[in-house]
Amino acid sequence: MSLEAPVVRGVELADDRTPRPVTASETVYEGLIWDVRRDTVDLGSGTVRRDFVEHTGAVAIVAVRDTPGVEGASQVALIRQYRHPIGATEWEIPAGLLDKEGEPPLAAAQRELAEEVDLTARTWNVLADFHPSPGAMSEAIRVYLARDLAEVAEADRHTREAEEAEMTAAWVDLDEAFAAVLAGRIGNATAVIGILAARGAKEAGWVTLRDPDAPWPAHPAHR
Known part of the structure; x- marks a missing residue:
C-alpha cells in the first residue's frame, strides 16, 4: 500500500454488498453439513473461478451479568469445547448454526x-x-448481547450430546x-469478536447496541 493512498474521512464506513455476476456455478462436493460450490465470477476486468x-x-451470544458484590464489574458466560479440526479445546461463547428452516436469528440465539x-x-x-473467513466460505455470524439473565428450570434443560456432552461452562x-x-490465550474468532465488542460497548455505556431485530445485510436470508 502506498503512503499516498487516499485518506477516507467524514463518510460512513460500510461494506458494499453488491454481488458481482456469476456466469457459472456447480456443487463440487456434498458434505455431511456443508457443501462446496465452484463459481465463475465476472469481475469486470476478467473472470475468476472460486471454490468456497x-x-x-x-448466531452467537455474549451473556453478561453484573459481578456479584463488585460495583461496575461484569462477567461473561464462556464455554469450553473440543474442536477436532484444530485439535484444541477452546474457550468460546454460546453459538449455533442457523440450520432450522424458518427460525429467525434471534429465536435461534435464544434457543x-x-x-x-x-x-x-x-x-x-x-x-x-x-x-469469519470471506475468502473461503459464505458464513455470516451475528453476535448478540444477552442481559437480565435467569436459569432454565431443571426439568426443562436440554440434554447435550456428542461433542456438547463434555462441554463445561464458567463465569x-x-x-x-x-x-x-489481547494476550492470545483465547483464539476462537467468535469469542474474540464478541468479547472485544462487549468490552467496547460497555465502555461506551451500551449506546452502540442495535435492536435485536436489526437488519442483517450480511446474511442473504435475513436482510
Whole structure:
C-alpha cells in the first residue's frame, strides 16, 4: 500500500454488498453439513473461478451479568469445547448454526443460549456482525448481547450430546476475558469478536447496541 493512498474521512464506513455476476456455478462436493460450490465470477476486468463452502450462517451470544458484590464489574458466560479440526479445546461463547428452516436469528440465539448454558435473557441486542473467513466460505455470524439473565428450570434443560456432552461452562470477569484475548490465550474468532465488542460497548455505556431485530445485510436470508 502506498503512503499516498487516499485518506477516507467524514463518510460512513460500510461494506458494499453488491454481488458481482456469476456466469457459472456447480456443487463440487456434498458434505455431511456443508457443501462446496465452484463459481465463475465476472469481475469486470476478467473472470475468476472460486471454490468456497456454502454455509447456513450462525448466531452467537455474549451473556453478561453484573459481578456479584463488585460495583461496575461484569462477567461473561464462556464455554469450553473440543474442536477436532484444530485439535484444541477452546474457550468460546454460546453459538449455533442457523440450520432450522424458518427460525429467525434471534429465536435461534435464544434457543442456543438455553441449550448450551441453561440460561434465558430478558434483554437482547445485536452486538456485532461478521464474516469469519470471506475468502473461503459464505458464513455470516451475528453476535448478540444477552442481559437480565435467569436459569432454565431443571426439568426443562436440554440434554447435550456428542461433542456438547463434555462441554463445561464458567463465569469469567469481562476484563479478564478481554486481557486473555489481547494476550492470545483465547483464539476462537467468535469469542474474540464478541468479547472485544462487549468490552467496547460497555465502555461506551451500551449506546452502540442495535435492536435485536436489526437488519442483517450480511446474511442473504435475513436482510
